[in-house]
Amino acid sequence: MKKVKIKKDQSAYFWFFSFFALILLFFFGITSPYLGVYWLFGILFGFVLQKSRFCFVAAFRDPIIAGSTSLFRAVLVAMAIMTVSFTLIQYNAIQGGAIAIPGRISPVGVHTIAGGFIFGIGMVIAGGCATGTLMRIGEGFLMQGIVLVGFLIGTLWGAWDYPWWERVFISKSPTVHLAQYFGWTGAVLFQLVLIAVLYYIAKKYDDQNNILL
Amino acid sequence: MAEVRLDCLFEACPIPLIKTMQRLKVLNQGDVLIVETDHSCATKNITEWVGKQKLLCQVVEVSNGEWEIYIKKVR
Numbered sequence: 341m342k343k344v345k346i347k348k349d350q351s352a353y354f355w356f357f358s359f360f361a362l363i364l365l366f367f368f369g370i371t372s373p374y375l376g377v378y379w380l381f382g383i384l385f386g387f388v389l390q391k392s393r394f395c396f397v398a399a400f401r402d403p404i405i406a407g408s409t410s411l412f413r414a415v416l417v418a419m420a421i422m423t424v425s426f427t428l429i430q431y432n433a434i435q436g437g438a439i440a441i442p443g444r445i446s447p448v449g450v451h452t453i454a455g456g457f458i459f460g461i462g463m464v465i466a467g468g469c470a471t472g473t474l475m476r477i478g479e480g481f482l483m484q485g486i487v488l489v490g491f492l493i494g495t496l497w498g499a500w501d502y503p504w505w506e507r508v509f510i511s512k513s514p515t516v517h518l519a520q521y522f523g524w525t526g527a528v529l530f531q532l533v534l535i536a537v538l539y540y541i542a543k544k545y546d547d548q549n550n551i552l553l
Numbered sequence: 554m555a556e557v558r559l560d561c562l563f564e565a566c567p568i569p570l571i572k573t574m575q576r577l578k579v580l581n582q583g584d585v586l587i588v589e590t591d592h593s594c595a596t597k598n599i600t601e602w603v604g605k606q607k608l609l610c611q612v613v614e615v616s617n618g619e620w621e622i623y624i625k626k627v628r
Contacts (some may be wrong), residue, residue, distance in 0.1 A: 410601065481593070484565070
């Protein structure tokens, strides 16, 4: 058995960076209230991601390679919470007299499938999606630094090619907002039932599949 | 009762898990596999998978950001 090395005490770093983050929060806050909120949410998201080991790549990869759907089900739970809370935000905004529905409601079509497929291949090879990569760099897993460089190049390239996709696919695709078809209550119920069915299938899949390579 | 070390340092998911699966398959009953990894997510998905196989497993953080996963092939 390998001897356990004496671990370095890292609490000094923790206090230093927490203090630094608080100073930045103050400066962002006096520049614009939104910047301060973004900064605070960014830090809290990073904390939750690191502590929970929440990984979107594993959520969609592990069902296939290991027969485990625990993270996939976590994504479903997150989507269920998101469905209810975003509907509340959007409903209140519309009742309050907003003209456009808040949130990023984008056209859906062939480009969604193509983009998802390419992103899926990339994230499994790289071992992390955007959030996972950033979280692991912060954690000290240096291999993901290479991924970050690739990620930046890919993002810039994507922005470069975006007008073509916009012209050929996106402008011709329909924008779907379920509330327009089912009403607000119907849309929430429809989506929650769909998530519940997926959750049930995922649980069954997890119980039945015991993949041993 | 052999003790086998598996070097998965600097490997990202899912390579540690796949290497663990392949190595465990060729081990005999009662052997102990020690997976060395520095990928925090590997400790999570390997322990989950090993638990599902009903094998014994323990994670030790040997250094800052470096883990050893002890897996006993009990069956």
